[in-house]
Amino acid sequence: MAQNDTVNEHGNQLETFSYDNNIVRLFTWATVLWGVVGFLVGLIIAIQLYAPAYIPWFDFGISWLSFGRLRPLHTNAVIFAFVGNAIFLGVYYSMQRLLKARMWNDILSKFHFWGWQLIIVSAAITFPLGLTQGKEYAELIWPIDVAIAVVWIAFGINMFMTLIKRREKHMYVAIWFYIASWVTVTVLHVVNSLSIPTSFTHSYPIYAGVQDALVQWWYGHNAVAFFLTTPFLGLMYYFLPKAAERPVYSYRLSILHFWSLIFLYIWAGPHHLLYTSLPEWAQSLGTVFSIMLIAPSWGGMINGLLTLRGAWDKVREEPILKFMVVAITAYGMATFEGPMLSIKSVNALSHYTDWTIAHVHVGALGWNGMLTFAVLYWIVPKLWNTKLYSRKLANMHFWISTIGILVYAIPIYWAGVTQGLMWKQFSPEGFLLYRNFLETVTHLVPMYFIRSIGGLLFLTGSFIMVWNLVKTAKQGHFTANETVKAAPLRDVGTDKPNHRWLEGKPVPFIIATLFVILVGGLFEIVPLQVIKSNVPTITSVKPYTPLELIGRDIYVAEGCYTCHSQLIRPFRSETERYGEYSKAGEFVYDFPFQWGSKRTGPDLHRVGGKYPHAWHYQHMYDPQSISPGSIMPRYPWLLDDNYDIEAVASKIKVMQTLNVPYPIDYHKAAKGDVEVQAQEIVNDLADSGITTNPDRKIIALIAYLQRLGTDIKTIESAGR
Amino acid sequence: MFKNIFSHISGIEIYPILTLIFFFTFFLAVLVMALRLDKKFVNYMGNLPLENDENEFTINTRDSYVKS
Numbered sequence: 001m002a003q004n005d006t007v008n009e010h011g012n013q014l015e016t017f018s019y020d021n022n023i024v025r026l027f028t029w030a031t032v033l034w035g036v037v038g039f040l041v042g043l044i045i046a047i048q049l050y051a052p053a054y055i056p057w058f059d060f061g062i063s064w065l066s067f068g069r070l071r072p073l074h075t076n077a078v079i080f081a082f083v084g085n086a087i088f089l090g091v092y093y094s095m096q097r098l099l100k101a102r103m104w105n106d107i108l109s110k111f112h113f114w115g116w117q118l119i120i121v122s123a124a125i126t127f128p129l130g131l132t133q134g135k136e137y138a139e140l141i142w143p144i145d146v147a148i149a150v151v152w153i154a155f156g157i158n159m160f161m162t163l164i165k166r167r168e169k170h171m172y173v174a175i176w177f178y179i180a181s182w183v184t185v186t187v188l189h190v191v192n193s194l195s196i197p198t199s200f201t202h203s204y205p206i207y208a209g210v211q212d213a214l215v216q217w218w219y220g221h222n223a224v225a226f227f228l229t230t231p232f233l234g235l236m237y238y239f240l241p242k243a244a245e246r247p248v249y250s251y252r253l254s255i256l257h258f259w260s261l262i263f264l265y266i267w268a269g270p271h272h273l274l275y276t277s278l279p280e281w282a283q284s285l286g287t288v289f290s291i292m293l294i295a296p297s298w299g300g301m302i303n304g305l306l307t308l309r310g311a312w313d314k315v316r317e318e319p320i321l322k323f324m325v326v327a328i329t330a331y332g333m334a335t336f337e338g339p340m341l342s343i344k345s346v347n348a349l350s351h352y353t354d355w356t357i358a359h360v361h362v363g364a365l366g367w368n369g370m371l372t373f374a375v376l377y378w379i380v381p382k383l384w385n386t387k388l389y390s391r392k393l394a395n396m397h398f399w400i401s402t403i404g405i406l407v408y409a410i411p412i413y414w415a416g417v418t419q420g421l422m423w424k425q426f427s428p429e430g431f432l433l434y435r436n437f438l439e440t441v442t443h444l445v446p447m448y449f450i451r452s453i454g455g456l457l458f459l460t461g462s463f464i465m466v467w468n469l470v471k472t473a474k475q476g477h478f479t480a481n482e483t484v485k486a487a488p489l490r491d492v493g494t495d496k497p498n499h500r501w502l503e504g505k506p507v508p509f510i511i512a513t514l515f516v517i518l519v520g521g522l523f524e525i526v527p528l529q530v531i532k533s534n535v536p537t538i539t540s541v542k543p544y545t546p547l548e549l550i551g552r553d554i555y556v557a558e559g560c561y562t563c564h565s566q567l568i569r570p571f572r573s574e575t576e577r578y579g580e581y582s583k584a585g586e587f588v589y590d591f592p593f594q595w596g597s598k599r600t601g602p603d604l605h606r607v608g609g610k611y612p613h614a615w616h617y618q619h620m621y622d623p624q625s626i627s628p629g630s631i632m633p634r635y636p637w638l639l640d641d642n643y644d645i646e647a648v649a650s651k652i653k654v655m656q657t658l659n660v661p662y663p664i665d666y667h668k669a670a671k672g673d674v675e676v677q678a679q680e681i682v683n684d685l686a687d688s689g690i691t692t693n694p695d696r697k698i699i700a701l702i703a704y705l706q707r708l709g710t711d712i713k714t715i716e717s718a719g720r
Numbered sequence: 721m722f723k724n725i726f727s728h729i730s731g732i733e734i735y736p737i738l739t740l741i742f743f744f745t746f747f748l749a750v751l752v753m754a755l756r757l758d759k760k761f762v763n764y765m766g767n768l769p770l771e772n773d774e775n776e777f778t779i780n781t782r783d784s785y786v787k788s
Contacts, residue, residue, distance in 0.1 A: 098768060170761075172768045238769050247766035255754040260747055267739070285736060292743070499753040500761055516746075523739055 006485060015167070015488055018481035019096045021383055023109040025478065027089035028379060030117060031372060032466055034081035037124075039459040041074040046452040049600065050445045052624060052631045063637045064128035068559025072139040073127040078364055079137060079227060081120045086372040087231040088112070088155070091178050093379060094238040095162060098172045100486040104161035108154050115151035119144055131201045134556035134592050135216045137223050138192050142203045145193040152189065156182050163506040167486045170503040173254040177234030179506075180262045180513045184226040187517065191525075192219035196657060198650045202553070204658060209587025210277055213595055214270065218524060221269035224360075228368055229331075230262065236304050236328065239375050243320045249306035253299055255499060260296035262513065264289050266520030271342035274351065275569040276595060277584035282524060283344075289520075290342035297335035304328040319394035323374035326402055330366020334359060349424070352565055352599040354444070355416030358409050365405045365458060373397065373465060380469045386476030393468045401461035408454025415447035424573040432576050437602040442629045538585035541711040543660045544704070546648045546670040547677040551704025553651075554643065554697050556594065558635065565596035566605040566708070579606035580712055589660055601632055606709035613681055614688035616702045638698040645674055645695065677703060 006014040048067045051058035059066055092109065096102060103109050122144050126132070132139040140148070159182060163171070171179075192215055195203040207215050241248050248254060270278060270286030305328055308315060315321040337359050341350050350356065381388050388394060422440040425433040434440050502509050544552060555561075568574050570581040582605050587593055611619075618625065621639055623632035652667040663669075678694035681702055685692060692699070 094769070168768070170765060170768075172765060174769070241766075241769045245770070247763075247770060251762045251766040252754040252757060255757075256747075256750055259750040263743060263746060281736075285739065288736065288740070499750075499757060503765070519742070 012487040012490065014485040016483060016485050017102055018483045020092070020103050020106060020109060020480075021478070021482050022480045023103065023106075023113060024089055024093045024379070025383055025480075026113050027085050027092060028376065028383070030113070031082060031085040031089055031376065032469060034077060034085055034120060035369075035372070036459070036462050036466065038074060038077035038082045039455070039462055041070055041077055043452060043455040043459055045070050045074055046448070046455050048633065050448040050452075050631055052633050053442075053445065053629050056624070059633045061634055061636050063130065063635075063641075066558070066633050066635070068562050068633075069128050069130055069132075071559060071562040072132060072136075073124060075137060076123050076127070076139065077120070078368075079223070080123070083228055083232075083364075083368050083372070084116065086368070086375065087181070087227075087235070088116070089379070090235040090239065090375055091159070091231070094174055094235070095159065095178065098168065098175060098238070099162060099166035100168045100484070101162055101166045104158050104165055108158040112151055112155045112158065115147065115154065119147050119151065122147075126201075130557040130559075132557060132559065133195065133203065133205065134559075134561060134594065135192070135205070135212075135219075136561075136597060137220055138189075138216065141201050142193070142195055142197055143200065145189070145195075148189060149186075149193075152182075152186060156186065160506065160510070167489050169489060170500065171506065171509065172237070173248070173251065173258060174234040174238040176258050176503075176509065176513075177230045177237065179510055180258070180517070181226045181231040181234070183510060183514050184222060184230075184262070184266070184517045187514075187521070188219045188222050188226065191521075192216060196654045198654045199647060202647070202651075204591040204651075204654050206658065207591075208658070209590045209593050210279075210584045212591070212593040213273055213276065213587075214278060214282065215525065216593070217272040218266075218269035218521065221272055222266055224363070225265040225268075228363065229265075232368060232371055233257075233261075233300055235371060235375060236300075236324075239371075239378060240304055240307050240324055240328075243318070243324060243374065243378055244308055244311050244314065246307065246311060249303050249309065253303045257296050257299045257303060259516065261293075261300065263516050263520065264293045264296060266517050267524060268293060268342070269524065271347070272597065273595075274342070274344050274347045275571070276567050277582050277587065279584075285524065287342050287344060291339045294336060294339045298332060301328055301332035301335070304331075319391055319398050320374045320377045322395075322398050323370045323377070326398075326405075327367050327370035327374065330362050330370065330405070334363040334367060337362070348569075348571065349420040350416060351569075352597070353416040353420045354412045354447075354598075355420065356598065358412040358416055361412070362405070362409055365401070365408065369405075369458070370401065373401070373462075376465065376469060380472050381476065384473045384476030384478050386472060389468050389471035389475060393464055397461045397464045397468070400464065401458050404454050404457030404459075404461060406454070407457060408451050411447035411450040411454075415444040415451075418447075419444060423577070424571070426573070432573065435577070437577070438627055438630055441600070441631060445631070537588075538583060538711065541586055541588060543589045543655070543662055544707065545673060545677055546652060547674045547700050547703040548707045549651060549655070549704075550643050550645075550648060550674065551700035551702070552594075554638070554701050555704055556592070558638075560604075561594045561596040563596075563598065563600035563632075565599050565603045566593075567595040568603055568605050574603070578603045579709065582709075583712065586709070586712060589655075591655070591658060591660075604705070604708055606712075608706045608708040608710040612688065613684045613702050613706070614690055616705055617685060617690055617692070617698060620698055620701070638701060639692065639696060641697045642693075642695045643697050643700050645671055648674055 045067055047055070048059060048070070063069070092103060119140075123140055126141055126144065127139065131141050133141060159178065163175075194207075195205045197203040205212055237248055237254060267289035268286055270282045271290045272286075274283050274287070276283075305325070308321065308325070311321075315325055340346055341355070341359060377388060377394055419440050422434045422443065427433045502512065566582070568578045568581045575581055615626065617639070619627070619632075620635040622634055623630045648670045649667040652662055652670045656662055656666070675694060678699045681699050682692060682694045
């Protein structure tokens, strides 16, 4: 409890209280641990990308180690486990000090910590088991989504009550970024996770096709914005002045930076869906706002870099500042590149290629990774009241990871541009020069190999950091509760209702933030919900048969969307390769949409009917035997495992709730229809000399793949 | 394409212009607010992260820039 024991020069009583360093310590080690795990899984899947052709045993033929399941584990581990814990460590450290108050409730702090770690562990278990919702960066199944909401709200309550109980009248810019992050992530998570369960581990989102795509990328883009960017800008505004021992270059610029950034970011989501079936109006809006985003982003970068004005001699000496400079520079590069990639003509080349992967890794390894390392090197000696064990090792880590980022990014940029150009190359006679998709893939394998060396370097650097931090902690002594004194909050007069007033009023500040981020969301999402019944209907598009539905859920569970798109853009190079471009009306029964964001393999939207059943059967068993040099992993378990036929009734029922026009009481008949359709496929396979059972997963998957894109094909052939 | 889809929402064409005007108004308002801030206050806030190492804060609240 606070006790009054001194007065300051204004005659105010001082209260003695303490900062909770224990929670910061917990989040610190969690950041370190999950960082290493996230990088390691990244390295494994980077090797898996070329392994099938060169080290075939590397996928072990085990379902839970396959690329499609591990890739979400990697992205989620890096975003929510590594970066997430880094955010919390920074927030819990800086908020207490900026507000001159202990976190409101220690139990809530602990609940937040252990709840978050439990969520991470359940992600690490469910993803390899193939339990997923199939929406990028929102793959976690619904019970975990609920847990995230609960823990997130606990964090919010703790944060806002600390704001109420603060001793410092005005909130520093870092706190605004924390507030905006919390508010926006809450809105995004709730809206994008709305789904109806069919069982404890499975659900269908309430949106389908185009609507689902817009909501998902409104979420996906802003997860980047409000999880990977704004909280880290808060950390930058606090830890950079700390490390440089000078105030931020311009506090006024930070005001402009903050409001413009949170206003503009929320609109930019549709730039992930250029040239797709999303209405052009929404696409243009995404492009315009993305380009405008350069201004506030660079405003923030300039504010960061100029904070070091007159201190560049320190940068030469101090590894922490070196990490920060690379982080802020990477932020500047990524936030310039992002808007460029949102220009339609650039996007036409870059989208679906490794260019996107290179872009996000400049952000994740450079901005998030390097800034987190800087904060860790700064905070561990502080918490343990000592000096860093070895500056030499920190310098070594800096160089290894910086070189690692370059060795990662350069070949992957190269791979992206190469493949993008190869896809579009026509011969003088007017035929696709690289008709076989595989030709464009085998070209990239050397680049994939070099990229994995970059990843290995980055991982090695992080091991050096772990050693250095552990040794630092061991040589110091930890203070769990840091005692301090400060005068209580007094309201000395009223400010005029300007920005200073706003900085002193947490509740109006939160409301203003919520308003600013909702405007963009409403402008974007509402029109598309209004037109829900108005996506141009294509009469030949019918709901999936129950067996196809089961097959589709297997497609989602195996993470096929991590390598295959289902969206043919309206370019000649794509319609020549894949067939008729994709129409909005074709996706009305797709819960969730599976457009994907990367083509490591070819687009599958019109794969239906392209190959015989036996081709798919053999291809899933051993892709290399059908396509020599292919880097697709094997899926032998699909040939042995059974699908759950009993689950189909509840799936159909949920589909009916979502207005999918199955006949009344169809859930009762669905099982019979599954058996009939499965038997037809089994018979067809038997004609090709393959003996299998109708209840195997492969049968359902073949049913789904053979259906893909055929609704439109039917019209075409009927028209002819 | 967008006209087909949005044809039933009257005046949809005005959306992009409206949003642009909306943003620039907002931007100018923030700019004016930032420029009108008191210099002492700006200095005080900018230095806020740097005070904390002393473990004793005798000049929090607004005393330092209001009364001094």
